[in-house]
Amino acid sequence: MALSSSGQGETVAVVSVTFNSERLLADLVASLETGMQGVSWHLTVADNASTDASTSEIRRLLPEATVVEMGRNAGYAAGINAAVAAAPPHTAILVLNPDIRLTAGCAKELLSVLGRETSGIVVPQLERGDGSYIPVLRREPTVLRALGDAMLGARRAGKYPMFGEIVTGDRYYQSETMADWAAGSAMLISAECWQRCAPWDESFFLYSEETDFALRARDAGLPTRLAPAARAVHLEGDSKQSPGLWALLMVNRARLYRRRHGFASSAAYWAALVLREASRALLGSKPSRAAVRSLTSPARLRQAPSAQTVRANG
Structure with a gap:
């Protein structure tokens, strides 16, 4: 060793x-x-x-x-x-x-x-x-x-x-x-x-x-x-297949950006993420539907994620 x-x-x-x-x-x-x-x-x-x-x-x-x-x-x-x-x-x-x-x-x-x-x-x-x-x-x-x-x-x-x-x-x-x-x-x-x-x-x-x-x-x-x-x-994980993990990934991207930038820029970044996920949700992506729900939930954007958050998103 x-x-x-x-x-x-x-x-x-x-x-x-x-x-x-x-x-x-x-x-x-x-x-x-x-x-x-x-x-x-x-x-x-x-x-x-x-x-x-x-x-x-x-x-x-x-x-x-x-x-x-x-x-x-x-x-x-x-x-x-x-x-x-x-x-x-x-x-x-x-x-x-x-x-x-x-x-x-x-x-x-x-x-x-x-x-x-x-x-x-x-x-x-x-x-x-x-x-x-x-x-x-x-x-x-x-x-x-x-x-x-x-x-x-x-x-x-x-x-x-x-x-x-x-x-x-x-x-x-x-x-x-x-x-x-x-x-x-x-x-x-x-x-x-x-x-x-x-x-x-x-x-x-x-x-x-x-x-x-x-x-x-x-x-x-x-x-x-x-x-x-x-x-x-x-071997790569299953974040792209798991609605809960994909939603968490998107929410954390928005949270990190907000910590490093002002309100206007953060709002524009959030909107771009919602646009991306909503367009894929319309095509039938379950992970993207979960991401849209989380990105448009003020409570989930504010709170620090946890294992319970992942389970709640499926």
């Missing part, structure tokens, strides 16, 4: 949050053995009151791992904060979803970019199980980009920096590209970045917490960067 052949004195705290993740853990742990090769590391898992055997499975697979039992479904950000706080001494933090599978040498590549460039966060190139790449880089949310997403679709709008939040186009993924933020399913965070910008904002519960953290890091002069030679497979 604690390999140390890099000679650089780096120790990575690998942290993950589980919630009924038992079926994913064997492959995650197996991928760590090759993905962390040449790097000193340890694993800390925060479990959000799983009702399956997630905690016992981690202890069986990797007895040296630290397991933090949260006692409730406290949300993703709270789990990350608790895992980092409980982790043994470290010089960097690798946040991983349970459905991430590192490829050989991934961590060493991430550390190389983190140490060579001015960065607070470095992310690998993610791929789907079929080998196709996942665009992980993101631009800062703006009203124009929300409208571009609504009118053109995220992938098409992403080709145009002014109109797309998701960074699409092969040219951006062939070099160590800097971005405003990146998908949070796999990210290496420097110790300096964590010390200056942590903790993750637990009021988001799930979604937008990584956006908030990365934007705060960028504002502090610690940007996010892609390490194109570092590869990982993401």
